[in-house]
Amino acid sequence: MHIPDGFLSPPVWLAMDLAAIPAVGLVARKAQGALEESSIPLLGVMGAFVFAAQMINFPVGPGTSGHLVGAALLAYLLGPWAAAMVMTSILAIQSLVFQDGGILALGANVWNMAMIGVLAAWLPYHSQAVASRRKAVIFTGAFLSVICAGCLALAELLISGLHIPAPVLAVALALFAVSAAIEGGITVAIIQAIEKIHPGWIQAGASGGKRTGLMVVGAAALVLAVGGVLVASSSPDGLERLIETAGLSSRGRALISTPLSGYEWSMMASEWLRKALAGLAGLVLIYGLCLLLGRGLIRRRSS
Amino acid sequence: MHQRTLDQWSRGASWLHRRDARAKALGTLALLALISSAPVRAAPLYLGVTAILAAGILVARLPLAAVLLRAAIVIPLSLTFAALVAIQGDVAKAAALVVRTYLSAAAALLLVGVTPLPKLLDGLRRLGVPKMIILTTQFLYRYLFVLVEQSQHMRIAASARGGGRVLRAIGLRRAAGSVAVLFARSYDRAEGIYRAMLARGFQGEFRLLEPTRFGWADSLLLGGLVLVCAVLGWSLPAA
Numbered sequence: 350m351h352i353p354d355g356f357l358s359p360p361v362w363l364a365m366d367l368a369a370i371p372a373v374g375l376v377a378r379k380a381q382g383a384l385e386e387s388s389i390p391l392l393g394v395m396g397a398f399v400f401a402a403q404m405i406n407f408p409v410g411p412g413t414s415g416h417l418v419g420a421a422l423l424a425y426l427l428g429p430w431a432a433a434m435v436m437t438s439i440l441a442i443q444s445l446v447f448q449d450g451g452i453l454a455l456g457a458n459v460w461n462m463a464m465i466g467v468l469a470a471w472l473p474y475h476s477q478a479v480a481s482r483r484k485a486v487i488f489t490g491a492f493l494s495v496i497c498a499g500c501l502a503l504a505e506l507l508i509s510g511l512h513i514p515a516p517v518l519a520v521a522l523a524l525f526a527v528s529a530a531i532e533g534g535i536t537v538a539i540i541q542a543i544e545k546i547h548p549g550w551i552q553a554g555a556s557g558g559k560r561t562g563l564m565v566v567g568a569a570a571l572v573l574a575v576g577g578v579l580v581a582s583s584s585p586d587g588l589e590r591l592i593e594t595a596g597l598s599s600r601g602r603a604l605i606s607t608p609l610s611g612y613e614w615s616m617m618a619s620e621w622l623r624k625a626l627a628g629l630a631g632l633v634l635i636y637g638l639c640l641l642l643g644r645g646l647i648r649r650r651s652s
Numbered sequence: 653m654h655q656r657t658l659d660q661w662s663r664g665a666s667w668l669h670r671r672d673a674r675a676k677a678l679g680t681l682a683l684l685a686l687i688s689s690a691p692v693r694a695a696p697l698y699l700g701v702t703a704i705l706a707a708g709i710l711v712a713r714l715p716l717a718a719v720l721l722r723a724a725i726v727i728p729l730s731l732t733f734a735a736l737v738a739i740q741g742d743v744a745k746a747a748a749l750v751v752r753t754y755l756s757a758a759a760a761l762l763l764v765g766v767t768p769l770p771k772l773l774d775g776l777r778r779l780g781v782p783k784m785i786i787l788t789t790q791f792l793y794r795y796l797f798v799l800v801e802q803s804q805h806m807r808i809a810a811s812a813r814g815g816g817r818v819l820r821a822i823g824l825r826r827a828a829g830s831v832a833v834l835f836a837r838s839y840d841r842a843e844g845i846y847r848a849m850l851a852r853g854f855q856g857e858f859r860l861l862e863p864t865r866f867g868w869a870d871s872l873l874l875g876g877l878v879l880v881c882a883v884l885g886w887s888l889p890a891a
Contacts, residue, residue, distance in 0.1 A: 353726045355749060357688070359688055390845040391843075392791065393793075394792075394795050394842040396791070402835075404800060405803060434788060438792050439792065441789055445760065451684075542832035
C-alpha cells in the first residue's frame with residue numbers, strides 16, 4: 350500500500366503533499382497538547398514497537414500467515430492524535446531508510462494510512478456502546494482502517510492516469526478485504542492479550558450515549574466517501590454524465606474554461622482538471638448526503 | 653544488516669557528505685519533481701538524471717554497484733504495475749514507469765547515503781517540520797533496531813521452547829501474546845529512557861555534535877541542482 354515515487358502524477362502528489370502539511374501540523378499540535386513531556390520517548394518507542402511487531406507472523410489460515418499494519422492498534426493504544434503522528438513518523442522512516450514508499454508520495458501515503466487509516470479505526474471504536482460488542486467494534490475499526498487506506502491508494506493511482514482494468518481492480522479490492530480481515534483479527538487478539546497484562550494501557554472508547562450515533566454516521570460517511578472517490582476515479586465519465594443530466598454541465602464547463610482560456614497549458618491541464626473536478630463534485634455530493642442523513646438521524650433520536 | 657550499511661555510507665567525509673542537510677534535501681526534491689513530471693518519451697532527460705545521480709554517487713565515494721542494487725528494491729512493485737500497463741498495449745508508458753520509479757528510489761538512497769539521519773532530521777526541523785514529529789522520528793530510528801532485535805530474540809526463544817507447529821487457534825493467541833509482551837517491554841523501556849534523559853539534562857531537543865552552517869558551497873550545490881533540473885525540465889518535449 351506504500352506508493353513509491355514515479356507512480357503519481359505531479360498534480361496528485363503535489364495536492365496530497367500540500368494537504369498533508371496542515372494535517373500533520375494539526376496532528377502534531379493536538380498530540381503535544383494531549384501528552385505529557387515524558388511521553389515523547391514513548392511515541393518514538395511505540396513507532397519502533399510497530400516495526401518489531403510487524404516481524405511476528407500470525408497464522409491465519411492453512412499455510413498462510415499475515416502481519417500487522419498497525420494504524421488501528423496504535424489508535425487504541427495511544428489515542429487518535431498521537432497514533433496519527435507516530436504513523437507519520439513510521440512512514441517517513443520507511444520512505445527514507447527502507448525505500449518503502451516515495452518521498453514525493455509521502456503526503457499521499459500519510460493521508461491514506463496515518464490520517465484516514467487512523468480515523469477509520471477510531472470512529473467505530475469511539476462509538477462503542479455496549480461492552481459485549483467490543484470485539485466486533487475493534488475488528489471493524491481495524492478492518493475499515495486497512496480497506497479505506499487501500500481504496501484511497503488505488504484511487505490516487507487511477508486519478509494519476511494509471512489504467513487498471515476492472516477485473517484487476519476487483520481482485521485488488523478482494524485482496525484488500527482479505528488483508529483487512531486479517532488485520533482485524535490480529536488487532537483483536539493483541540488488544541485482548543495486552544489487556545490481560547495491564548488493562549490501563551488501552552485507550553477508553555466513548556462510554557456510549559449521544560455521540561454513538563454521530564460516530565456511526567461519521568464512520569459510514571467516511572466509508573462512503575472513500576468508496577465514492579474510488580468509483581469516481583475509476584469512471585470519471587460516468588460521473589460527468591451524471592453531472593450533465595443534473596444540468597450542472599454548462600455552469601461547470603464555464604467555471605472550468607473561463608479562468609484558463611487563453612492560456613496555452615489549459616489544453617493539457619483540462620483533461621486532468623475535468624477528472625479532478627468530477628471526483629471532487631462527487632465527493633461533495635456524498636458528503637452533503639451523509640451530513641443531511643446524520644442531522645436527520647440525530648434530530649429523530651433527540652426528539 | 654540493512655541499516656548498518658546505510659549508516660556506514662552516511663558517515664563518509666566526501667564533499668557531498670559535508671554539505672548542509674537542507675541543501676541536499678531540497679536539491680533531492682527538485683530532482684524527484686523533475687523525474688516525476690517527465691513525459692513518457694524523454695530518453696535524454698532520463699539519461700541526464702542518471703548522469704547526475706552517478707556523479708553524486710562517485711563524488712560521495714559510495715559503492716556504485718551496491719547503491720544501484722539497493723535501489724532495485726522498488727522494481728518488483730513497479731514491474732507488476734508496468735506489466736498491467738504493458739498488457740493494455742502501452743509499452744512505452746510501462747517502461748517509463750519502471751525507469752521513473754527506479755531513478756526516484758536511487759535519488760532518495762543517495763540523499764540518505766550522504767546524510768546521517770539525525771542530521772537530515774535536524775535539517776528538516778530547520779526547514780519548518782514540527783518539532784514533535786522530528787523528535788518522534790528520532791526516537792523511532794534510535795530504538796527501531798533495538799526492538800526488532802528483541803522481537804527476533806523472542807522468536808528464537810519461543811522456537812527453542814518447542815514452538816514448532818501448533819493448532820491455528822493457539823498459534824494466533826501465542827503470536828498475540830508475544831506482541832503484548834513486546835509492547836510491555838517497549839513501554840518499560842520508554843519510561844526508563846525518559847528518566848535517563850532527564851538525568852543527562854534533556855531540555856526538549858536533540859543537539860548535533862557538529863552543527864552545520866548553510867555556507868556558499870551549500871548554496872552552490874542547491875543552486876546548481878535546481879538550475880540543472882530547470883534547464884532539463886524546460887527542454888522537455890511537449891507531453
